[in-house]
Amino acid sequence: MKRVLVALMALLVAGVIVSSGAFSFPTSLSGMGFPSLGTSSYGSSVPDSLTGYSTPASSLSVSVPTGDMQVSTPAQTAFNNWNLNGMEFFSPSNRASLQPVSSLPASDVNSILSLLSNLPTSDQMSQYYGSGSATATATPAPADTFTDISSTIPADQIIFLEVSRNTMLVDPTSQGIIIPNVTMNYKFSDSNKKLNLKRKDGVDYNASQIIFGFSDSDDVNNRYLFDYGVGHSVGVGVTVLFQGADGRVRISVDGVQKDLKPGEKYEVITTEGATRTVLSVTNWGLIPRSNVEVADKL
DSSP states (O other): OHHHHHHHHHHHHHHHHHHHOOOOOOSSGGGGTOOOTTBOTTSOBOOHHHHTOOOOGGGOEEEOOSSSOEEEOOOOOSSTTOOOTTOGGGOGGGSOOOSOOOOOOHHHHHHHHHHHHTSOOHHHHHHHHOSSOOOOOOOOOOOOOTTOSOOOOOTTEEEEEEEEEEEEESSGGGOOOOOOEEEESEEEETTTTEEEEEOOTTOOTTSOSEEEEEEEEETTTTEEEEEEEESSOOSSOEEEEEEOTTSOEEEEETTEEEEEOTTOEEEEEEEETTEEEEEEEEEEEEEEGGGEEEESOO
C-alpha cells in the first residue's frame, strides 16, 4: 500500500512540473558547469580582444522537450546585440585628424626673416647689374696666329707657288685621238726642289722672292701650257696677302682666302655640262735661289 502511495505522489509531482512547461535556468553558463568567456576550462586566459564581447542573459533560451535536454542560441548577425566598445578600430584616436597642420615655429620664421633682411635692395642690385637690360658681351675674334711670324724671307730663298688648272671631259671615252699641243716654259721637281725656267725677254728674275708657276692642262682640246710669273700670277688670279719667313703664305683666290703652310694645297672642283675643272694652288715653300735655273731651252 505504501508503494502505491509513493508512486502516486511521484506521478503527481511530475505532472505539476510538466504542466508548468518550464523551469528556471541559470542565467550564466558557469552555473551549468561551462567555463565563462573570461577564462577557459583549461585555466588559461582568453585573449583580451575577446573579453570585450559579452552575451546578455536575455539572448539565451532553453527548451526542454520530453526527451533529451537541448540548449539553442539564436543566430547572431555581425553586430547584433554585441558590445563594440572594446574594438579599437572604432576608436576616435585612430582616425585621421581633421585639424589643420600647425604653422611654422616662431623661431624658424624669425630665421627666415633675418635672411631676407640681408638680401640686397633693388637700388643695390641696379648699381651692380646696371639699371638697363643686360647686354651681351661680344665674343672677341680669335687671335691671328698665322701671321705672328716675320714676313721677311731670307735673301737666298724664294717661295714657289704652283697653280694648276685641269679641264677634262666627264666621259673621256667620247673623245677621239688628238695630237697634243704642249708649251713648256718651266719644269719643277718637288723631290729635289729644282726649278727650271725658260728665259723670257724683259723679265727681272731678282725683282721678287715669289715665283708663280701655272700649269693649264686642257684635256678637251689636248692643249697643255706650263708658264710662270715672277712676283705675279699668270692664267689664274692669285694674290699673296701675307708671306712668312718659313715659306707660309696667305692667298686670295676668286675672293676666297686660304692660309697655306709649306706642302699644303687648296683645291676646288667644278662641273659644267660635259666638262669638269679642277683648280688647285700648292705652296712648295722655300727654294734656294741656287736651285732656280734660267735657260734659253728646257
